Amino acid sequence: MKLLVRIISLVLLIAAVAAVFLYDGGQPEDDKTPPPVRPVKSIVVGTPKAHAPLRFPGVVDASTGVDLSFEVSGRIIEFPVSRGQHVTKGQVLARLDDRDYANQVKNAEAELAYAESNFNRMKAALEKNAVSQDEYSKAKASADKAKATLEIARKALEDTQLKARFSGVISDTYVDNYDTISSGTAILKLQDLSVLDLAISVPESYVIAAPTSIRSKFVFEASFDSLPGRTFPCRVKDTARIADSVTHTYRATVSLDAPKDLDILPGMSCTVSASIPADSIPETSKEFLAVPSDAVGNAFDATHFVWRLDDNGDGTYTVHRATVTLDSRSGTEIFITKGLNEGDRIAVAGVTVLTEGRIVRLTDDAAADAAKSSDSTKAADSTDASKENQQK
Secondary structure, eight states: OHHHHHHHHHHHHHHHHHHHHHOOTTOOSOOOOOOOOEEEOEEEOBOOSSOOOEEEEEEEEEEEEEEEEOSSOEEEEEOOOOTTOEEOTTOEEEEEOOHHHHHHHHHHHHHHHHHHHHHHHHHHHHHTTOSOHHHHHHHHHHHHHHHHHHHHHHHHHHTTEEEOSSSEEEEEEOOOTTOEEOTTOEEEEEEEEEEEEEEEEEEHHHHHHSOHHHHTTOEEEEEOTTSTTOEEEEEEEEEOSSOOTTTOEEEEEEEEEOOTTOOOOTTOEEEEEEEOOGGGSOHHHHTSEEEEGGGOEEOTTSOEEEEEEEEOSSSOEEEEEEEEEEEEEETTEEEEEESOOTTOEEESSOTTTOOTTOEEEEOHHHHHHHHHHHHHHHHHHHHHHHHHHHHO
């Protein structure tokens, strides 16, 4: 009986194990339904005629701006300027109570007069050997010291007046009249708004890939959303050589001569465009094909590729991977030297999701352009055939 129970238990165990390995979970057979025909944004490859301008958001700042402060301490007794006021170079912006400093000048003048008088007596006595050389040297040192003390006192008296170092605008004030301040305390901010600086951030891909031969030929213009249709020429002032630790972009500054009819102020936002005239493109680059940088993918073997779209004749296209050789980059375009022919249609989006042999269709805009191109070709062929028949 025990043997029978053991045999039945063993049979049940084997059945359970077999059920685990043979159970398919109700999974359906392999789905052989083809993937849906997805729309793809594309372009027809051509030689570079002109480069699309690069656009960078920017912020306006004054080309020259400085916080002004007194170099001496005291109580302000005159503060005739206010925010937004235009001032000229040398204009008095604030004045301290100068009575103590004026008295120090008078005291230093008196000490200098006494020291010089004593020095002159010692000089005359030395010529007669009435005094020693050491006494003469001490008198001379006292006169020199008194003269230096007077210069310091006069400088302190002059510093009780705060003057504009350049013509500009008072952008901010930090104190009020009759305040007592110490030396070095910022009183106001003076900015030169005749020239404005526009700060922009340039991605590292543009910095490293811009062709050196045409980098200096970029033309910069600034525009403002509140001034549609108007652009202002700019010039490069400086470029950072160290990337920002947060954005990993490189700060660049372009200068703009402030227009006379507008008040463009620091803190305003703008857009700076950088473009290259067609006549500035190197002759060697004109022989290459230009494609958008977003259309080029990077393979695991460090090669570059694009997805070429071959027309199936029924409104769909077959995706084929084409390995390409790159030359250089200019703006948003990359020059292709090998792997493509002029007139090829390539995908400019979805580089990472497309696969070899996939069937796609063009987006509405691209499809319309392709249809127009096809109609034009058919019309040309029809016209040529008609002419041949007439000649016959």
